[in-house]
Structures are given as C-alpha cells and as structure tokens.
Amino acid sequence: MILDDILARRRSVRGYLPKEVPEATLREVFSLAQAAPSNCNIQPWICHVVSGENLQALAHKLVEASEAGIAPDPDFRADRKFPGVYRDRQVDAAVQLYGAMGIERNDRPRRDWAYRRNLEFFGAPHAVFVFMHGEFEEREAVDLGIYAQTLMLVMTSRGISSCAQGALSLYPTIVRDHLGLDPSNRLIFGISFGYEDEEVPANKARVGRETIDNAIVFHR
Numbered sequence: 345m346i347l348d349d350i351l352a353r354r355r356s357v358r359g360y361l362p363k364e365v366p367e368a369t370l371r372e373v374f375s376l377a378q379a380a381p382s383n384c385n386i387q388p389w390i391c392h393v394v395s396g397e398n399l400q401a402l403a404h405k406l407v408e409a410s411e412a413g414i415a416p417d418p419d420f421r422a423d424r425k426f427p428g429v430y431r432d433r434q435v436d437a438a439v440q441l442y443g444a445m446g447i448e449r450n451d452r453p454r455r456d457w458a459y460r461r462n463l464e465f466f467g468a469p470h471a472v473f474v475f476m477h478g479e480f481e482e483r484e485a486v487d488l489g490i491y492a493q494t495l496m497l498v499m500t501s502r503g504i505s506s507c508a509q510g511a512l513s514l515y516p517t518i519v520r521d522h523l524g525l526d527p528s529n530r531l532i533f534g535i536s537f538g539y540e541d542e543e544v545p546a547n548k549a550r551v552g553r554e555t556i557d558n559a560i561v562f563h564r
C-alpha cells in the first residue's frame with residue numbers, strides 16, 4: 345500500500361473480532377514504528393502491549409472502577425472544555441459516532457455504555473499503553489503523538505485496525521498496578537488494536553476534516 349492509501353484507510357475502529365494478531369506480525373509492526381522521529385532522538389515512548397486474557401482482566405478492573413463511581417485521576421489533565429471551532433469539531437465527531445450507533449443525544453444510559461466500551465478496549469484483543477518518563481512534558485508528548493501515528497499507520501498497512509484512546513489514561517494507577525510499574529511512568533494514552541469487526545455499528549462512523557484553506561496559512 346502506498347502512503348496515500350494508508351492515510352485514507354486509517355480511522356478509529358471501535359469494534360473488533362476476537363482474533364489475535366500473530367506474534368511475528370506484532371513484533372514486525374512495533375519494530376517498524378521505532379522509525380518514528382523524536383526531539384534529539386530521545387525516543388521517549390515507553391510502550392506496554394497487553395493481550396488476551398491479561399487485557400480482559402485489566403478491562404474488568406477499569407470498568408469496575410468506573411461503575412463504582414471512582415473519580416478519574418489522569419496523569420495529564422483530561423477535563424479541558426474545548427472553545428469555539430474546536431468544540432464544533434468535537435460535537436460533529438460525536439454526532440457522527442453516536443449517529444452510526446443509533447444513540448440519541450439525551451440517551452444517557454446508552455452514552456454511558458458507549459463510553460464504557462472504551463474501558464473494554466472495544467473488544468480488541470490487544471492494547472498498547474503509551475507512557476513517558478515522569479519529568480517529561482509537552483515537548484516529549486509531541487514525540488509520543490508522532491510515534492502513535494507512525495504505529496497506527498504501520499498497523500493499517502498490515503490490515504490491523506486501531507483506536508487511540510485518551511479514555512485509557514483516566515485510571516493510571518490501576519494500569520500501573522496491573523503492569524507492575526512505578527509512578528515515574530506517566531500514562532498519556534492507550535491504543536486498542538486488532539482486526540475490525542465490520543458488523544459493529546460504531547465502525548460505520550466517518551468523521552471529516554477541515555479544508556486546508558481553513559487549517560493552513562501559506563506565507564510567501
């Protein structure tokens with residue numbers, strides 16, 4: 345696949361088949377993603393890939409915490425309200441997603457269910473949790489974003505679907521305890537991945553993008 349096709353094909357997938365990605369493919373994909381550039385080549389991504397029953401056990405803990413009403417305590421602020429056009433884009437994406445799922449705006453129980461599917465990795469057999477060192481801030485977070493896109497594009501090229509999820513960073517202590525990590529590992533997001541279940545209504549959602557006339561300023 346050439347890059348144009350890969351870019352067009354990659355989208356967030358929120359429903360997966362229970363089939364695992366072969367170990368050799370997993371290793372190949374993560375090896376290729378190591379090519380991501382980073383400031384001074386420090387490669388600040390610390391990735392933990394969790395699969396199969398181990399992932400289901402973690403999903404259970406995350407859902408339990410959410411249902412018990414335990415307040416999220418993310419390592420990085422996750423409660424910012426988006427202003428202006430950013431809010432418009434957020435609403436548009438939500439309209440597309442909930443529309444595909446047939447969930448009305450005021451249907452709280454089903455919206456809560458849709459949110460909880462985040463914590464169940466949308467049924468994916470794998471997730472990668474992306475951490476960075478506790479002293480790092482925005483500059484290194486940029487590197488993690490570039491890494492994530494590199495990884496997701498490589499996955500797409502191998503027929504593997506994914507969904508980056510800030511929602512997977514809401515209970516970092518539970519994730520760290522599950523993985524045996526100390527708090528110097530700060531969790532910024534997770535990515536669920538595996539093979540798409542095309543029957544899942546959420547996967548019919550398509551979100552658009554701003555035109556370059558509105559997004560890019562060319563200076564001469």
Ligand SMILES: Cc1cc2nc3c(=O)[nH]c(=O)nc-3n(C[C@H](O)[C@H](O)[C@H](O)COP(=O)(O)O)c2cc1C
Pocket residue numbers: 354355356357358437462507508509510511512533551
């Ligand atoms: C850092 C990051 C965090 C995200 N967090 C979530 C999330 O918690 N739950 C979710 O369903 N989608 C999440 N997304 C997916 C975005 O909603 C999605 O990328 C955006 O709407 C564009 O759609 P597309 O990926 O299908 O092109 C996240 C994406 C990124 C890059």
